[in-house]
Amino acid sequence: MSGDVVSAVKTNRTTMSAMALIAVILVVAFLAAGAVGPAIVVAVINASIRGTVPIALGAMSGILSERSGIVNIGIEGMMLLAAYVGFMINVGLSSGGAPTALQAEPVRLILSILGGVLIGGLTGLLHALLSIRYKVDQIISGTVINTLALGLTGYFYLAGATTQGRLPPVISNPFKQDAGLLFWIGEIVFNKGLVTYLMVLVVITVTIALFRTPWGLRTRAIGEHPRAADTLGINVHRLQYTNLFFSGCAAGLAGVFLTLEAVGIFERGMTNGRGFIALAVMIFGKWHPLGAAAGALLFGFATALQGQLQFFNIQIPHQFVGMLPYLLTVIVLAGFVGRARPPAHVGKPYEVE
Amino acid sequence: MSEVTVVTTAPVRAVNLFGRLRALIVPLLAVFTAVLIGSLFIVLTSVFTGTGASVGENLVKGVQTAGAAFSGLLNGAFGDSSGLTRTLVKTTPLIFSGLAVAFAFKGGLFNIGAQGQLAIGSVTSAWVGFAIRVDLGNPVLSAVVHVTLALLAGMLGGALWGAIPGLLKAYTGAHEVITTIMFNFIATNLIAWLLYAGSPGEGIPPGPLNDGNGVITRTPTIYPTAQLPVIYDPPGPQALHLGLFLALIAAIVILLVLTRTTFGFELRMVGLNPTAARYSGISVKRITVLTMIIAGALAGAAGAMQTLGVNYRYEPNQSLGLGFDAITVALLGANNPIGVILSAFLFGAMDAGATRMQFNSGVQSEIIVVIQALILMFVAAEEIIRTMYRIRGAGGPAQKLSTGWGQR
Numbered sequence: 001m002s003g004d005v006v007s008a009v010k011t012n013r014t015t016m017s018a019m020a021l022i023a024v025i026l027v028v029a030f031l032a033a034g035a036v037g038p039a040i041v042v043a044v045i046n047a048s049i050r051g052t053v054p055i056a057l058g059a060m061s062g063i064l065s066e067r068s069g070i071v072n073i074g075i076e077g078m079m080l081l082a083a084y085v086g087f088m089i090n091v092g093l094s095s096g097g098a099p100t101a102l103q104a105e106p107v108r109l110i111l112s113i114l115g116g117v118l119i120g121g122l123t124g125l126l127h128a129l130l131s132i133r134y135k136v137d138q139i140i141s142g143t144v145i146n147t148l149a150l151g152l153t154g155y156f157y158l159a160g161a162t163t164q165g166r167l168p169p170v171i172s173n174p175f176k177q178d179a180g181l182l183f184w185i186g187e188i189v190f191n192k193g194l195v196t197y198l199m200v201l202v203v204i205t206v207t208i209a210l211f212r213t214p215w216g217l218r219t220r221a222i223g224e225h226p227r228a229a230d231t232l233g234i235n236v237h238r239l240q241y242t243n244l245f246f247s248g249c250a251a252g253l254a255g256v257f258l259t260l261e262a263v264g265i266f267e268r269g270m271t272n273g274r275g276f277i278a279l280a281v282m283i284f285g286k287w288h289p290l291g292a293a294a295g296a297l298l299f300g301f302a303t304a305l306q307g308q309l310q311f312f313n314i315q316i317p318h319q320f321v322g323m324l325p326y327l328l329t330v331i332v333l334a335g336f337v338g339r340a341r342p343p344a345h346v347g348k349p350y351e352v353e
Numbered sequence: 354m355s356e357v358t359v360v361t362t363a364p365v366r367a368v369n370l371f372g373r374l375r376a377l378i379v380p381l382l383a384v385f386t387a388v389l390i391g392s393l394f395i396v397l398t399s400v401f402t403g404t405g406a407s408v409g410e411n412l413v414k415g416v417q418t419a420g421a422a423f424s425g426l427l428n429g430a431f432g433d434s435s436g437l438t439r440t441l442v443k444t445t446p447l448i449f450s451g452l453a454v455a456f457a458f459k460g461g462l463f464n465i466g467a468q469g470q471l472a473i474g475s476v477t478s479a480w481v482g483f484a485i486r487v488d489l490g491n492p493v494l495s496a497v498v499h500v501t502l503a504l505l506a507g508m509l510g511g512a513l514w515g516a517i518p519g520l521l522k523a524y525t526g527a528h529e530v531i532t533t534i535m536f537n538f539i540a541t542n543l544i545a546w547l548l549y550a551g552s553p554g555e556g557i558p559p560g561p562l563n564d565g566n567g568v569i570t571r572t573p574t575i576y577p578t579a580q581l582p583v584i585y586d587p588p589g590p591q592a593l594h595l596g597l598f599l600a601l602i603a604a605i606v607i608l609l610v611l612t613r614t615t616f617g618f619e620l621r622m623v624g625l626n627p628t629a630a631r632y633s634g635i636s637v638k639r640i641t642v643l644t645m646i647i648a649g650a651l652a653g654a655a656g657a658m659q660t661l662g663v664n665y666r667y668e669p670n671q672s673l674g675l676g677f678d679a680i681t682v683a684l685l686g687a688n689n690p691i692g693v694i695l696s697a698f699l700f701g702a703m704d705a706g707a708t709r710m711q712f713n714s715g716v717q718s719e720i721i722v723v724i725q726a727l728i729l730m731f732v733a734a735e736e737i738i739r740t741m742y743r744i745r746g747a748g749g750p751a752q753k754l755s756t757g758w759g760q761r
Contacts, residue, residue, distance in 0.1 A: 130733070136730075136733040147677070154719030155719040156398075273538055276530075276531055276534045320542070322542045323542040326535040326542075330539075333528065
């Protein structure tokens with residue numbers, strides 16, 4: 001099929017541009033290392049990774065949903081709800097009232113992550129229910145979810161609730177300072193919480209599943225031409241429900257990253273537009289997981305610059321630096337969307353005949 | 354895009370009065386159901402976190418709290434002349450911003466950026482209000498000129514902030530849902546810089562529009578000539594300004610533009626089916642940009658209402674949430690300007706009563722956001738309400754916005 005050839009070429013291009021982007025960032029990093037010293041470069045890279053994780057996961061959420069033909073602007077709300085629920089489970093289990101078996105660190109943190117991911121998945125199902133069963137416009141349904149999340153987390157917000165710190169590093173850096181380059185690489189590869197590694201796993205899994213498994217073929221089919229897929233015996237709506245659940249789970253993982261790994265505390269509206277940036281990244285990556293992940297890295301880098309710019313001794317009002325990720329999103333959208341082709345049937349409800 | 358939607362031009366006025374009243378049933382039941390669920394949240398919160406001796410006691414307490422919350426809400430919104438004034442003052446910007454979203458919806462655009470547009474509008478109107486001195490000898494004439502200038506500045510600021518996403522949509526295909534949200538964040542940062550109080554310790558000077566107080570992010574106060582005239586001043590802090598009538602006039606003008614002008618017809622046609630509109634010779638790009646400019650101007654006027662009628666300067670957070678409420682207001686009003694007036698009044702009342710509600714019952718005012726989200730959900734998913742209350746009839750056509758991500 002010529003369609004396969006086209007998509008293969010596209011896939012290749014996406015992967016290549018992703019690799020090129022990473023290469024450029026690496027070159028810049030090495031050049032910078034010479035100028036400002038490795039400590040600052042490593043700090044910028046680590047801050048970039050921290051900024052990348054929620055956006056990459058949010059983009060996976062978008063891809064899972066949109067490849068199945070459903071626009072998902074509710075990622076922001078799913079993230080926020082999960083961030084809250086994951087955090088509150090952790091708060092609840094850390095308090096004296098919880099059973100001792102659940103208070104122990106790995107159990108407690110894993111339960112908190114699972115709780116957040118699950119609430120994300122359930123919110124994804126709500127989005128599916130509204131847009132499939134009740135044929136609510138998918139953008140309105142997403143707005144409902146965003147508003148609901150803002151209201152619910154604000155209403156149940158407990159001022160002053162804290163937990164004992166954040167997710168600990170899975171593996172500490174085994175290298176000592178005197179190991180030179182190995183130490184600095186270790187500082188980047190190790191000392192990360194569980195969700196960061198899970199993000200990499202999710203990106204790889206979504207890539208393989210989407211392009212190398214029957215599930216992926218069916219998912220892409222219902223996003224492109226649900227009628228044809230239906231004719232071939234695929235249960236379009238059931239697959240959409242399943243995929244929206246997974247989409248919500250990915251957004252949920254992004255949310256728990258914020259409260260359990262990055263910040264360690266919940267604040268009202270703390271997702272700060274990341275769910276929408278994730279959508280822009282998804283478009284930038286042309287609905288391909290690897291492309292989107294590369295785009296997320298670019299945005300992670302822009303976010304990292306906010307915190308690190310003073311090291312480079314550049315005098316820009318910090319408010320303008322704060323605009324950077326949002327301006328970048330607009331530029332990326334304006335520059336790339338014309339050439340990107342979304343799944344053909346995205347946004348349109350499918351009615352079984 | 355092979356689908357062709359039949360564009361009906363049948364005028365809305367052909368529906369008789371009874372039909373119009375029936376159209377109100379679903380939104381009213383949506384509001385009722387959302388309030389009911391909101392109360393359930395309050396009761397459940399009490400059941401699970403109450404300090405009473407038994408579950409039963411907590412349950413009773415929860416019901417009492419919910420009762421106190423909603424009587425506080427009603428009291429704060431309508432209880433006395435001061436409450437009613439507060440409601441009307443809160444309604445005013447919501448009519449403008451609701452129109453901003455509804456107008457864009459009619460043109461097939463989802464303007465989530467009303468928030469940023471109205472924030473920019475409130476700053477630009479404040480700027481004209483404090484930076485320009487208007488003294489024409491006659492105080493009435495000076496006030497008319499200055500208020501008009503400041504209001505126009507607000508509309509212009511909002512229009513500019515709406516025009517950018519409109520141009521991007523028309524010429525690059527960048528989806529307005531994302532670009533308008535991004536412009537909300539960009540506006541927040543831009544305003545933070547313009548009004549920054551400065552940090553002498555770090556050697557950072559104050560922003561260009563700051564009043565030099567050294568601490569607070571805000572503009573100087575506007576000249577009295579730029580203040581919207583007060584038309585009713587009951588005891589209490591709030592006074593009703595002329596803005597309400599401007600908002601009502603704006604709603605009627607928008608209604609006439611949409612239903613009685615060629616531009617309005619073209620706009621609705623683009624909203625219903627851009628492809629068909631293009632084939633019939635309408636410049637979709639031109640309509641897209643114009644729609645966003647007018648929507649932005651309306652949102653900018655909403656911001657100017659806050660600056661010129663309430664705060665007399667721009668203060669941070671004076672318009673917080675107004676632009677997002679506008680989305681629900683527009684959808685609840687079925688994107689009809691008259692419907693927008695009614696739903697803006699409902700939301701104005703909720704906002705006006707929220708403080709009293711929290712004070713009287715201790716219920717977090719965010720419960721109102723939950724209720725607003727539920728209202729939006731039930732209005733959008735009419736079928737849930739119809740099934741729940743066994744209302745017969747097919748209901749109106751569903752709102753349709755998702756036109757994909759590409760260029761139109």
